[in-house]
Structure formats: C-alpha cells, structure tokens
Amino acid sequence: AAGVIQSPRHLIKEKRETATLKCYPIPRHDTVYWYQQGPGQDPQFLISFYEKMQSDKGSIPDRFSAQQFSDYHSELNMSSLELGDSALYFCASSLIDWGVSSYNEQFFGPGTRLTVL
Amino acid sequence: AQTVTQSQPEMSVQEAETVTLSCTYDTSENNYYLFWYKQPPSRQMILVIRQEAYKQQNATENRFSVNFQKAAKSFSLKISDSQLGDTAMYFCAFMKHQGSGNTPLVFGKGTRLSVIA
Numbered sequence: 003a004a005g006v007i008q009s010p011r012h013l014i015k016e017k018r019e020t021a022t023l024k025c026y027p028i029p030r031h032d033t034v035y036w037y038q039q040g041p042g043q044d045p046q047f048l049i050s051f052y053e054k055m056q057s058d059k060g061s062i063p064d065r066f067s068a069q070q071f072s073d074y075h076s077e078l079n080m081s082s083l084e085l086g087d088s089a090l091y092f093c094a095s096s097l098i099d100w101g102v103s104s105y106n107e108q109f110f111g112p113g114t115r116l117t118v119l
Numbered sequence: 120a121q122t123v124t125q126s127q128p129e130m131s132v133q134e135a136e137t138v139t140l141s142c143t144y145d146t147s148e149n150n151y152y153l154f155w156y157k158q159p160p161s162r163q164m165i166l167v168i169r170q171e172a173y174k175q176q177n178a179t180e181n182r183f184s185v186n187f188q189k190a191a192k193s194f195s196l197k198i199s200d201s202q203l204g205d206t207a208m209y210f211c212a213f214m215k216h217q218g219s220g221n222t223p224l225v226f227g228k229g230t231r232l233s234v235i236a
Contacts, residue, residue: 045210
C-alpha cells in the first residue's frame with residue numbers, strides 16, 4: 003500500500019537560509035499534519051490542512067509557512083533558519099470521515115531530518 | 120488544553136518478560152482517542168495500539184495491551200513476551216474527537232524502552 007512520502011529525507015542548511023519540505027499524502031487522503039520533533043523531544047504539532055485550507059495551528063513560528071496544493075501535497079516553507087530549527091519534521095495524512103463515531107487515523111511519513119549549521 | 124504525562128523516561132526489561140509503561144493525561148473532553156506509538160532507532164512513527172474513550176473494553180494487539188482507566192485518566196501499555204525488536208521510544212498520545220475528525224495529536228515526552236537479551 004502507498005504510504006506518505008516526504009522529501010527530501012535529509013537536508014543541511016546554514017543559519018539564515020531558507021528550506022522547503024514537501025509532503026505527499028496517501029492517495030485520496032484530504033488532510034495533512036506537520037509535526038516537529040527536536041532531538042530527544044516528543045513531536046510537536048505545527049499546522050494542519052484539510053481540503054487545501056488551514057484547519058488547525060499549533061506552535062509554528064512566524065518564520066514558517068505552509069500550504070496544501072490542489073493535488074493535496076503540502077509544503078512547509080522555513081525562512082531565516084536558526085540552529086534550534088534542527089529537528090525531524092514529520093508529515094502525517096488522514097482521510098476525514100465525518101461520522102460521529104469515526105476514527106481518522108493519521109499515517110506518518112518517514113520524516114525529513116533538517117540540520118541547521 | 121490537553122496534556123499527556125509519561126513519568127518513566129527510561130525502562131528496561133529482560134527478553135521474554137513483561138513490562139508496563141505508564142501514561143496519564145488531562146482533559147475536559149469526554150470523547151477522545153488514546154494511542155501508543157513506537158519510535159525505533161529509524162525514527163519512524165509506528166502506531167502500536169489505540170483506545171476509544173467511549174469503549175470500556177481494553178484494547179489488545181497481539182503482545183500489546185492497554186489498561187484504560189477513564190476516571191483516573193490513566194492509559195498504560197503492557198508488553199508481554201518482550202522481544203529485542205521492541206527496543207524503542209514509546210510515546211503516549213491523545214487526540215480529541217471534535218466531530219470534524221480533524222484534530223492533531225498531543226504526545227507525552229516518551230519512555231525509552233530497552234529489551235535486554
């Protein structure tokens with residue numbers, strides 16, 4: 003079965019540079035979530051999109067922006083990179099079922115490891 | 120806001136033995152889901168088991184089972200017949216059900232489990 007694809011898998015940037023992370027959800031999935039996991043930390047929710055509209059916002063810095071495109075893939079744009087942005091960035095996708103008792107599992111991609119030097 | 124607490128940063132268990140990982144959470148929601156995720160050295164996030172809050176019966180998945188105590192807001196994971204491949208970081212996670220089905224995961228800080236031969 004197709005899984006969530008993230009690219010690149012590894013990225014090395016210098017301070018103050020910009021980075022773009024891409025996420026391709028499982029086919030037919032309409033929702034994308036972005037999480038940031040710092041070294042030795044738990045994943046922290048950044049932002050999510052449903053049907054190309056931002057649906058929820060977490061602890062995403064103002065230097066970061068994201069969007070979901072018409073083909074449902076999503077991109078996380080990071081500017082003015084700081085050393086503290088070094089982390090593993092996960093994308094997860096789900097297919098929203100509007101049923102009251104439904105469960106919308108989030109399927110995680112392999113992550114993009116960003117290193118800021 | 121929801122919080123998830125894992126009070127055991129590290130645990131170890133002998134191969135073939137049983138181990139229990141603890142998790143407590145705080146929420147005012149009545150309808151929600153709880154999860155245990157496994158993160159091996161590859162850093163992939165793997166769903167181990169989930170529990171719907173409206174179900175009284177504890178979830179089980181092969182060697183993995185949970186003890187869900189809704190009133191106490193406790194959600195522990197029991198791993199039976201521990202195997203070397205169970206060595207990983209384990210995250211407890213909470214997701215509220217809003218009816219929109221589109222809510223992010225809130226993770227605990229994790230418990231690093233080592234299975235010893």
